[in-house]
Amino acid sequence: MTKGSVFQIESFGLVDGPGIRTVVFLTGCKLRCLFCHNPEMFKKGVDNYTPEELFNKIIRNKPYFKRSNGGVTFSGGEPLLQSDFVIETCKLLKKENIHIALDTAGVGNGNYEEILSLVDLVIFDIKAIDSKKYEYITSNKIDESLKFLDVCQKMQKDLWIRQVIVPGINDTEEYILKLANFISKLKNVLKVELLPYHTMAIDKYKKLNIDYKLNGTPDMDVTRCKELENKLNNLIKEGIK
Numbered sequence: 001m002t003k004g005s006v007f008q009i010e011s012f013g014l015v016d017g018p019g020i021r022t023v024v025f026l027t028g029c030k031l032r033c034l035f036c037h038n039p040e041m042f043k044k045g046v047d048n049y050t051p052e053e054l055f056n057k058i059i060r061n062k063p064y065f066k067r068s069n070g071g072v073t074f075s076g077g078e079p080l081l082q083s084d085f086v087i088e089t090c091k092l093l094k095k096e097n098i099h100i101a102l103d104t105a106g107v108g109n110g111n112y113e114e115i116l117s118l119v120d121l122v123i124f125d126i127k128a129i130d131s132k133k134y135e136y137i138t139s140n141k142i143d144e145s146l147k148f149l150d151v152c153q154k155m156q157k158d159l160w161i162r163q164v165i166v167p168g169i170n171d172t173e174e175y176i177l178k179l180a181n182f183i184s185k186l187k188n189v190l191k192v193e194l195l196p197y198h199t200m201a202i203d204k205y206k207k208l209n210i211d212y213k214l215n216g217t218p219d220m221d222v223t224r225c226k227e228l229e230n231k232l233n234n235l236i237k238e239g240i241k
Contacts (some may be wrong), residue, residue, distance in 0.1 A: 004085030005048035005076065006054065007040070017101035017121055017160070019070025023047060023057050026086070029078040030107050031138040033127060034213050035164050037201035041077035042210075051088035071099025073123070078106025080148070083115050090118035106148030107140065116155050121190075124149065126163040128170070129182045137169070149186070151209060159189045165225050166197040168220055176228050180235035192236065194229040196220035 005027040013023035028044035029153075031035075045099050058072055065071050072093055079086050079102060090100055101121040116122070127145070128134035134142035152159065161183055183192060197220040204211040 001050060002084050002088050002089065004049050004051070004054070004082045004089075005047050006049045006147065007045060009054075009057060011221065012064070013073060014104055016073040016075060017071065017123065018099070019068035020061075020064045021070045021073050021101070022061050022065075023059075023073045023103075024079075025077055025155040026074060026076045026079045026082050028081040029076060029105075030081070031078070031105055031127070031140050033138050035137075035166055035168075035197050037204075037212050038077065039201065039204055039208055044077075044081065049085075053187065054089050055092040058093065058098070058135055062096065062098065063219050065098060069099070071101065071120070073101040073103055076105035078105060078107060080106070080112070083108060083111070087100070087115050087118060088158065090115070092188070094118060103234060104148070104153075105138075106145040107144075108148070109124050110147075110200060112148055112151045116151060116157055117186075121158045121162040122152050123159065123162060126161060126182075127181075129179060133170075134138050153187055156188055160191040160193070161186070161189055162193045162195055164195045164197050165228060167215070167220055171224070171228065173228070173231065177235065183232075184236050184239070189236075192229070192230070192233055194223040194225050194232065196222050 005029045006024060008025040010023040013021040016023050019023045027041045027043065029042055074086050093100055099120050100118060101123055103123040105127060113188045127137050151218060197202045199219055202212055
């Protein structure tokens with residue numbers, strides 16, 4: 001029997017996809033992002049749900065999904081690392097016509113077509129757009145994330161694009177221009193968001209005895225981050241010149 005490791009279930013999520021959503025946080029991630037705010041989910045935990053058990057918990061919120069055009073979002077950690085479990089749960093959700101979003105960095109174990117065939121929206125977390133910076137930020141190579149994104153394009157999946165903006169790393173207008181060029185080449189992009197880096201997770205790292213590599217880096221100014229987001233979206237809409 002397929003079982004999955006679920007860290008947390010958020011019943012009324014409002015930012016991880018359209019409408020009111022149940023957000024399922026799955027444990028395990030190959031990346032070690034400098035700015036990760038969920039280090040407690042680095043390693044896969046104990047398998048604590050069957051697809052049927054998770055489905056039965058989610059289906060209670062179906063009335064809210066209907067009223068708000070909401071649904072379910074699988075997040076993490078990295079949900080692609082528990083793809084068999086997610087696939088079996090998605091099959092049950094699809095029978096109820098529930099909208100499914102996948103919040104991912106695109107770094108799983110390959111064979112992405114089946115899970116994407118069951119997903120309505122991909123919320124794709126860009127870490128960096130060049131191999132050197134990607135490896136610096138994540139301690140992994142960029143290839144797998146680009147491979148996943150390529151499959152999304154071939155399958156014409158709707159995309160929300162997100163990126164965390166960190167002072168001193170990617171908070172320049174020069175980078176925003178490069179990011180706009182990268183995103184403008186993608187199809188089916190419905191939304192682009194820049195998320196301001198924050199330091200609220202530092203205490204988690206201390207409790208877990210994990211070295212926090214961005215010590216001394218201040219929170220990203222929220223107003224400046226919004227300005228960069230507006231510039232990014234304008235560049236994409238106008239076409240890169």
